[in-house]
Amino acid sequence: MRLHDFLPPHTAAARGARELVAQFHSSALSNHVHRSWLWAEAFALVEGRTGIDHELLYTAALLHDIGLAPEYDNHVLGYEEAGGFVGEALAAGAGWPATRRRRVNEVIVRHNWPSVDPDLDVEGYLLETATGLDVSGRRDEEIPVEFRREVLAAYPRLDLADEFGGSVRTQSERKPHSHARRLIDGGLIGKLAANPLERL
Template sequence: MDHYFTAPDSRAARAALEVCEEHTEPWLRNHSLRAYSWATARAAIEDVEHDGELLYVAALLHDLALTPPFDSHTLPFEEAGGRVAKVFAAGAGWAAPRRDRLAEVIVLHMRDDVPAEVDPESHLLQVAVSADVSGRRLDEFPPDFREALLARFPRLGFASGFLARAADQADRKPDCAAAGLMRTGWAERVRNNPLDRG
């Protein structure tokens, strides 16, 4: 099971972890690390072939624009995050098409579900983030994996911290995806995520 928690061995992966650790609070950093682990576990369950490095970097940077240094007052956070990630990827030496893919995966994590056969990395990140944030499809993951994941990367008040950021995004950008979610029962699902019980 340790391989679900093991980062790809690449310069870009190590740099993404450094950026995440430097610019995100512990509750948001752990969410990003859990997102990668949820995604790799889902890939194993569904037998989804994917680009591990691309998925890891996207998972670690997908919420970077929720942090004060990278927050945009005009763009939805996922679009701003995609643009920040493209700058990061350029610095890591990724070619333009790979930089574009990274941004696309980050943007799509807040969009309608993408089938694995169409876009495996976006699909895996969408499933991972929705499981971690609102508890969606948790029953499709083995209980022992869930327990090991929370032991390795504790929640640390994730729900309250994340909802505060989402509400702020919604207030300032009423047409963004976060605002759309806040107009539904999503916030209550986040508060009642089974991962935060006990």
């Protein structure tokens, strides 16, 4: 498993997602969403998952935290819900049919669920699993260590722990009904600090 085994889709939606990330995310968050896509694809390979919509997975992975950007923040919705609608709008512009547009919304929202049943939503499962690895180090040993090192060299963590933790804490305070509060109450700040990827 090597970095060059996973190539971004050459589609309008993928390009649009990359452009939004470049415009609205910091370097740390940009690297986080790119790593999340790579971890998702790696888990799919390790687990032998088939039937994956790779363009959908890529687009959702890149946009899964776009709701943290001030320009896309929503005063009522959780950041994953706001981001889901950004993904849906981008997919509409790329010409996706309504059912597939709804899927990118679902995958982005479900990345913040405590768990996702792969039989319900394999792309949502892969993104939830991947972000669990990148945020808290969950299941890190299931991904080959050399691949982990290669991904981290290409997309370093920088100050992700401080920036992401602070953004989610702010969201949790402003939106106490949201998944952000569940994440903070569940020890997100400590999990970010203790993530073994920080020391790899």
